[in-house]
Amino acid sequence: MSDEALLVMDFQPAVLGAVGGDESPALAAATKAVTAARKAKVPVVFVRVAFRPGYPELNPTNKGMAPLSGYGDVFVETEPTTQVHPALGATAKDIVVIKRRVSAFAGSDLSAVLAGLGPSRLVLAGLVTSGVVLSTVREASDADFEITVLSDACADPDAEVHQVLMNKVFPAQADVLSVKEWADTL
Template sequence: MANSALLVMDVQQAIVDLAGNGSGYLARLRRAIDGARAAGIPVIYVVIALRTDRPEVSSRNKAVSAAARAGLFTEDDPGTEIHPEVGPRRGDIVVTKRRTSAFSGSDLDLVLRSRDIDSLVLTGISTSGVVLSTWCQAADLDFALTVLTDACLDLDPEMHRFLTEKLLPRQAHVTTVQEWLAG
């Protein structure tokens, strides 16, 4: 069996405040986290955080430059902290990224490879942002992928539906938290 890790991506206070906890999202994510821990699967948190003086921000990157202009996601901003309902525990890894993909501007690939992890379970906010970008890059890096549809959230429900039903299944096993825990 593959060596797996559960990625909990961009579930930060400001992002949860923006996206909301619609239909029990954090509770479902918490079940996935607890299930991973019970199965001995490492839980790796991925957060976006920009340096206070923002040297990594380019005006050519619409999303990152918009966040920077709004004063979001600086390393010292309380909104950048992982939401306390699903926060890390001792032994969990927190990776900081500087772009949309969990791999961009982070040491995630180094962490995964040093632990011989070859299979990723993707969760996070948003499906059309961090989940999609990480899915693309992880597939190109030859990771086996699982996406937990109800542990992903997007501001656009139709986009979430399209991605989880049409696009993501092309390179990932797409399932629910309950089905994943039962498997």
């Protein structure tokens, strides 16, 4: 059992479009992180944001989530736009968690998966920094996990917000490393 687990969050076409699509440097970095984790036998957990047809999980008063229903079927769980990006090499044997809110923990079975895997440290890669990464850092910290955020395997549509989070906010609760820095510790 590894003392770490790598969470690769929201690397799916519906979200990647906001941060450079298939050419996103964060996607390339996340792919390297997955390769390093697998080589070191660190469990990889892919997290997707997706909803049932008709978006019954989205309350119209939720300013952050309700607008997603306006994208048609783009965020419906069975659509190709919500699947883990193929560059990450996810297979049928991999753990894939579907979440219904911003945090990887909210509206998902991630806590149960992590209880089974038993890590004390979570390593985070995700899109977008001000969304899933920020929310997951906060919730993981509240659950007493040690946390590493892979700075180059995260991206945000607002580069300034990304930098503020990486340089000023996350260091209070997490180690912030590049994928190479983290991989060198494995």
